Structures are given as C-alpha cells and as structure tokens.
Amino acid sequence: MSPRGTTWSSLDLKPHGTPAAYRRHYRQGTPVCEACKQGRRIAREAYDASYQAAKRERYRLAREAGLSAREANRAASSPARFARAITEAGRTT
Secondary structure, X not given: OOOOOOOOOOOOOOOOOOHHHXXXXXXXXXXXXXXXXXXXXXXXXXXXXXXXXXXHHHHHHHHHOOOOHHHHHHHOOOHHHHHHHHHHOOOOO
C-alpha cells in the first residue's frame, strides 16, 4: 500500500482478472474486460458456495437443537439470528 499522501502507482494495482480490477473498471466507468468479468464470477461463485455451506450448517445445528423447520430456516439466515434463536430457546449447541 502507498503511504498516506502519496498516489498509487501502476505497480500497486491488482492485475486484470481479479475482483479488484473488476471494481476498478466499475469505479472508473470503463468497459469491463472479459478477464475481469471471469475473475469476479469465479470469486462470487466461491463466496456463494461458502455462504450456502455455512447456512446449511447453521440450519442443521438449529434443527438438532430442537427448533422447528420454520424457526431453523429463519435462524440460519444469519449468524446473529442463529445465536439469538438458540439463546432464546434456552438451548446450546
């Protein structure tokens, strides 16, 4: 990173084909190249897969703790809701 008060050099910029380069295209209003589109798509797919896996795990734990399917589905939507639902139910995992 560049120290405060200096400008970024081209050496500090992430190369095309990365999510950072995709955001740079977006911020600058330039057309997004295919490499950057693909890099963003791959990163997004990986993020979505890990998010869905975590959500499935929270749902499974909520069901094991005795929550109904509806309660478990709502609790699995976020880690904070999961913790709150388990605590309110007086159950621990």
